[in-house]
Structures are given as C-alpha cells and as structure tokens.
Amino acid sequence: MKNLTDALKATADEWFIEAERLKKKATEAKIKADLAAALEKEIKD
Amino acid sequence: MGYPKIARAVAGVLKTLKAKKGQTTKNDATLLTWKKVEQLGGPTAVGVGRAAITMTMLHIIGTEVTRQFKKPLTDHDRDFVLPRTIREDVRDICQKVPAWIAVNEGANAIWVHTLKARTEHWEANGGMKGKKANETQLKADLSLEVALFLIDKGYDTLEEAINSKK
Numbered sequence: 001m002k003n004l005t006d007a008l009k010a011t012a013d014e015w016f017i018e019a020e021r022l023k024k025k026a027t028e029a030k031i032k033a034d035l036a037a038a039l040e041k042e043i044k045d
Numbered sequence: 046m047g048y049p050k051i052a053r054a055v056a057g058v059l060k061t062l063k064a065k066k067g068q069t070t071k072n073d074a075t076l077l078t079w080k081k082v083e084q085l086g087g088p089t090a091v092g093v094g095r096a097a098i099t100m101t102m103l104h105i106i107g108t109e110v111t112r113q114f115k116k117p118l119t120d121h122d123r124d125f126v127l128p129r130t131i132r133e134d135v136r137d138i139c140q141k142v143p144a145w146i147a148v149n150e151g152a153n154a155i156w157v158h159t160l161k162a163r164t165e166h167w168e169a170n171g172g173m174k175g176k177k178a179n180e181t182q183l184k185a186d187l188s189l190e191v192a193l194f195l196i197d198k199g200y201d202t203l204e205e206a207i208n209s210k211k
Contacts, residue, residue, distance in 0.1 A: 029181060040167035
C-alpha cells in the first residue's frame with residue numbers, strides 16, 4: 001500500500017495481493033541474506 | 046507550482062496536443078515541454094536556478110550510483126579478477142551477488158566492493174538482509190491478517206470497518 005488512504009480503501013483481494021507481493025520480497029531478501037552468509041562462511045573457512 | 050514559466054510551457058504544450066490529436070502520453074508531453082524549455086534558453090530561462098539544477102543532478106547521479114552498486118560483477122571481474130582456482134560453487138555465488146554490498150543502513154551507509162569485502166562485511170550485510178527479510182515477512186503476515194479480518198467481519202474495506210457502528 002502506497003499510503004494510509006490506499007490502505008483504508010483496499011479490499012480483501014487487494015490485501016491478499018499485497019501480502020503475496022511482500023512475501024515474494026521477503027523471500028528475495030532471504031536469498032540475498034543466505035548468499036551473504038555463504039560467502040561469509042567461505043571466507044572464514 | 047513553484048515554477049510558473051514551466052507551468053505555462055506545459056499548459057502550452059498540452060493545448061497544442063489537445064488541438065492536434067486530443068491524446069498524448071506523460072512522457073511525450075514531458076519531452077515536448079523540455080524541448081520548449083530548451084528553445085526558451087534552458088532551465089535558468091524558466092526560473093530554475095543553479096541550486097535546483099545542482100540538486101536535480103545530485104539526485105540523478107545518486108540514482109546511477111545506486112544502480113551501479115547493485116548491478117552484478119562485471120565480466121572482467123568474473124573472468125580475470127576472481128582466482129582461476131576458485132571452486133565452481135563459490136564462482137556461482139559470486140555471479141549472483143551485486144558488485145558492492147552495504148554494511149550498514151541509511152543515506153551514509155558504507156558500501157564495500159564485493160571482491161574487497163571481508164568476513165565481517167558479509168556478516169553485516171547478511172544480518173541486514175536477514176533483518177529486512179523478517180520485517181517484510183511480518184508486513185506480509187499483517188496484510189494477510191487484514192484480508193482475513195475483512196472477510197471474517199464482512200467489511201469491504203478498513204475504512205468501512207472504522208466507520209461501522211457495529
């Protein structure tokens with residue numbers, strides 16, 4: 001949601017879409033975190 | 046509107062476009078207005094001072110700096126800078142990471158080149174990304190909770206729920 005007005009006017013379907021978008025974003029961030037952790041381990045070892 | 050001369054230039058362009066075809070895109074209207082500004086003598090001729098031009102340039106350059114931070118390592122880095130003896134799985138990881146990594150947050154965050162990053166840099170970067178992943182996941186959970194709440198209570202929107210007397 002871009003702002004409070006959007007959030008207040010969003011329907012359940014739009015909230016589901018937003019949840020899906022954020023879930024995808026979180027997964028991408030997790031992948032990046034795992035890559036960084038893999039390189040950290042590689043350098044440490 | 047902070048720039049009346051630009052407002053007039055845009056109004057003139059839109060008037061012409063309306064008379065010609067009656068339709069346009071934001072991009073076309075913007076580019077046509079830019080051409081008009083150039084004909085008038087450039088940004089300073091329409092009241093955009095050097096300070097505003099500098100701020101705009103800094104913004105454009107900043108966007109480009111971020112883009113180059115986040116782009117993958119160059120072919121040259123991969124082919125010639127990475128040691129030839131590097132294991133295939135590590136080479137694979139190096140192809141997925143950006144050219145530079147941030148080791149803290151904010152506008153003054155420090156970025157370290159991927160090939161110069163030490164253990165502590167990767168640890169800080171990984172920690173930051175992990176934190177971001179968790180925060181984003183919490184937001185996703187909250188969106189799901191709102192959707193289920195609306196369905197469960199029979200509201201179309203949160204606005205309706207707030208204004209409801211039930």
